[in-house]
Amino acid sequence: MDEVTLYERILGISDPWFVEHVELNAEAVHVYLGYDSGMALHCPICHQEARRYDAKPRTWRHMDTCQYQTLVHCDIPRTDCPEHGARQIEVPWAQRNGRFTHLFENTVIDWLQELSINAVARRFNLSWNAVDRIMRDAVARGLARRTSPDITHLSVDEVSRKKGHHYVTVISNRQGQVVGVQDGKDKDSLRSFYAALDQQQLTAIDTISMDMSPAYIYATLEEVPAAKRKICFDKFHVIQDLNKAVDGVRKTEMGQTATGDRRSLHLSRYLWLRNEQNLTQAHREMKAHLSRIATKTARAWAIVQYAKGLWDYSYPREAERAWLKWYGWAIRSRLTPMKTAAKAIKKKLWGIINAITKQRTNALAESINAKLKLIKVRAKGFRSNVRFQNTIWFYLGGLNLKH
Numbered sequence: 543m544d545e546v547t548l549y550e551r552i553l554g555i556s557d558p559w560f561v562e563h564v565e566l567n568a569e570a571v572h573v574y575l576g577y578d579s580g581m582a583l584h585c586p587i588c589h590q591e592a593r594r595y596d597a598k599p600r601t602w603r604h605m606d607t608c609q610y611q612t613l614v615h616c617d618i619p620r621t622d623c624p625e626h627g628a629r630q631i632e633v634p635w636a637q638r639n640g641r642f643t644h645l646f647e648n649t650v651i652d653w654l655q656e657l658s659i660n661a662v663a664r665r666f667n668l669s670w671n672a673v674d675r676i677m678r679d680a681v682a683r684g685l686a687r688r689t690s691p692d693i694t695h696l697s698v699d700e701v702s703r704k705k706g707h708h709y710v711t712v713i714s715n716r717q718g719q720v721v722g723v724q725d726g727k728d729k730d731s732l733r734s735f736y737a738a739l740d741q742q743q744l745t746a747i748d749t750i751s752m753d754m755s756p757a758y759i760y761a762t763l764e765e766v767p768a769a770k771r772k773i774c775f776d777k778f779h780v781i782q783d784l785n786k787a788v789d790g791v792r793k794t795e796m797g798q799t800a801t802g803d804r805r806s807l808h809l810s811r812y813l814w815l816r817n818e819q820n821l822t823q824a825h826r827e828m829k830a831h832l833s834r835i836a837t838k839t840a841r842a843w844a845i846v847q848y849a850k851g852l853w854d855y856s857y858p859r860e861a862e863r864a865w866l867k868w869y870g871w872a873i874r875s876r877l878t879p880m881k882t883a884a885k886a887i888k889k890k891l892w893g894i895i896n897a898i899t900k901q902r903t904n905a906l907a908e909s910i911n912a913k914l915k916l917i918k919v920r921a922k923g924f925r926s927n928v929r930f931q932n933t934i935w936f937y938l939g940g941l942n943l944k945h
């Protein structure tokens with residue numbers, strides 16, 4: 543096989559495109575492509591046959607040939623359309639205005655599954671911006687090709703780009719695929735996701751899992767038909783709220799504790815977040831000790847443990863009775879943070895009962911959260927919300943990203 547045929551195969555090009563010749567110099571392989579001048583040209587806009595106007599030289603980077611960087615060169619014909627004027631025709635190996643061949647970009651996309659942008663940029667000797675551009679184009683392509691994803695069961699959550707700053711709203715489905723990313727974490731953030739759906743799609747939503755904060759509840763009540771039967775407050779977030787209340791009790795109690803014990807109570811913050819069954823022997827002993835010096839925190843913790851056990855009911859009545867019993871206990875606890883949290887829960891008990899009877903588990907929300915955490919660690923920060931949103935789409939959108 544001669545080098546011309548070899549590179550025609552490698553680049554996957556065929557009539558009317560062909561390899562004119564291949565050159566190797568000290569740094570790179572240069573592949574020169576041509577367009578069969580006997581073939582008719584068509585305007586890229588109206589697809590009418592048009593005369594050749596001129597040709598413009600262009601260069602694209604392709605995957606390396608062994609140790610040599612490989613560059614593809616071609617004089618791209620421009621058509622002279624009576625209606626659209628001089629237009630460069632499309633080429634099959636690269637996108638309009640792209641600097642890389644499709645195959646090169648596909649390789650970069652593959653490597654991005656394994657490495658950070660910085661690492662990929664180093665590996666391919668590209669600028670950070672060039673890799674970012676490839677990612678952005680891939681997401682735009684994937685979104686344009688996307689057919690309506692399954693939205694029967696949704697989870698909504700706010701995610702911060704920096705710790706406690708710059709939020710985006712992420713909507714995912716039962717398959718763990720992100721189906722929506724919106725700027726901010728307010729009512730309008732979620733509302734703009736719903737706004738893109740038609741009435742039939744909105745009606746087809748069966749459950750929407752979320753935390754108990756008002757923004758998402760109101761957006762859903764306003765936009766989704768029969769939302770009051772569909773909103774599920776997931777266990778993960780409900781318990782998170784209760785854990786915050788326990789921490790509130792612990793902080794107050796620390797102020798009332800003898801100096802010697804204050805430090806161990808201070809250090810015990812994460813101990814109180816654990817489930818009884820996940821405690822090691824050392825933890826158990828520490829907790830037994832702390833329970834004697836911090837009786838209020840221990841009581842608050844027990845209230846949360848009890849609530850964690852209230853998610854496995856089949857019938858709404860049964861579930862409601864159990865939760866109201868729990869509420870009675872929490873409200874009589876004389877622990878202000880627990881009382882406040884319990885009141886908030888009672889007001890929104892309907893959504894917890896929905897979650898229980900529709901058996902919405904929190905596994906999904908947690909797995910999306912874990913994946914997002916990894917993405918954030920790998921990226922070491924995002925310059926903007928747009929970058930952050932794009933990265934979420936790239937990794938979790940289940941999109942067809944390649945050329």
Ligand SMILES: [Zn+2]
Pocket residue numbers: 585586587588589590623624625626627
């Ligand atoms: Zn035209």
